[in-house]
Amino acid sequence: MYEHLNNFGKDCAIDGKLLDSYAKKDNKKSTSNESKKDYRRENDASWTCKTYIFANGTKKSTWHHGFEAHILCDAIYGLPIWKRLETASVSEQTVANDMITDLDKNHKYVLDKMKNFLADAGYDDGKRNALLKDKYNINPLVDTRHMWKEEVLREVDNQPLAYNEDGEVYYIKNIVTGEYDKLKYLGYDKQRKCLRYGFKYDDKGKVFRIPISTDRRIFLPVARDSQKYKRLYKKRTEIERLNGRIDRDYMFNDHFIRGKKKIDMMLTLSFIIMLSMAKGHIKNNQKNIRSLIN
Numbered sequence: 001m002y003e004h005l006n007n008f009g010k011d012c013a014i015d016g017k018l019l020d021s022y023a024k025k026d027n028k029k030s031t032s033n034e035s036k037k038d039y040r041r042e043n044d045a046s047w048t049c050k051t052y053i054f055a056n057g058t059k060k061s062t063w064h065h066g067f068e069a070h071i072l073c074d075a076i077y078g079l080p081i082w083k084r085l086e087t088a089s090v091s092e093q094t095v096a097n098d099m100i101t102d103l104d105k106n107h108k109y110v111l112d113k114m115k116n117f118l119a120d121a122g123y124d125d126g127k128r129n130a131l132l133k134d135k136y137n138i139n140p141l142v143d144t145r146h147m148w149k150e151e152v153l154r155e156v157d158n159q160p161l162a163y164n165e166d167g168e169v170y171y172i173k174n175i176v177t178g179e180y181d182k183l184k185y186l187g188y189d190k191q192r193k194c195l196r197y198g199f200k201y202d203d204k205g206k207v208f209r210i211p212i213s214t215d216r217r218i219f220l221p222v223a224r225d226s227q228k229y230k231r232l233y234k235k236r237t238e239i240e241r242l243n244g245r246i247d248r249d250y251m252f253n254d255h256f257i258r259g260k261k262k263i264d265m266m267l268t269l270s271f272i273i274m275l276s277m278a279k280g281h282i283k284n285n286q287k288n289i290r291s292l293i294n
Contacts, residue, residue: 185225
């Protein structure tokens with residue numbers, strides 16, 4: 001794909017895909033001979049609880065028993081680049097770090113080609129953001145988890161500025177009365193590694209610079225409140241489409257596979273088929289490279 005598709009791997013998205021197991025759960029407390037002889041049970045899977053937060057603020061939690069496929073895909077063409085299968089309880093944060101380390105060690109060309117790393121709030125981590133930018137020159141475009149309990153705005157050291165968890169920056173007009181003036185994003189200063197902000201109507205001609213080191217979780221090289229960030233982050237939907245094809249076209253939504261090794265093998269075969277079909281479509285000059293139909 002790197003050879004056949006223009007800018008393949010430049011914009012990449014990562015996400016976890018839960019693969020529920022429908023086999024019997026391993027009852028370790030059971031000592032009956034009947035239970036011990038039942039080899040149809042699932043011995044490798046684990047439990048996890050996923051909490052979904054909707055636009056209206058309501059939450060919904062669901063329990064899952066099985067595995068999770070952690071997938072890195074191209075965010076333009078929607079084709080897989082790298083994956084790792086773990087039991088459902090293993091943290092997405094931990095696996096993402098391991099995948100980056102693995103790519104650095106064994107497939108460095110993937111990181112060299114990558115320019116933007118797209119992920120939802122589940123991957124919100126300041127240390128990884130710093131690693132991606134400082135070591136690999138990759139822009140992390142990761143949504144934020146709202147973890148501030150009381151503070152609505154935090155002040156920037158040695159500047160009359162404050163920011164919120166969405167990355168919006170304000171000029172402090174009067175901290176006592178709580179008067180703030182929202183600033184306009186003016187671009188990224190590569191040499192100083194700072195985000196530039198000014199007044200919306202530029203009536204004061206003042207430019208403020210906030211080092212991204214102020215808060216690596218909030219301040220990204222592509223500012224969160226910029227149009228560029230919004231345009232690039234929309235590409236993350238490709239990983240969701242890929243996860244949908246895994247369920248629908250490759251029938252993982254209703255699978256009867258047991259054991260981590262078998263699940264991993266079937267997922268690998270599915271991706272081999274997906275990429276092989278894509279290469280065939282490219283050679284035949286077909287537009288829909290993701291189709292399973294010749």
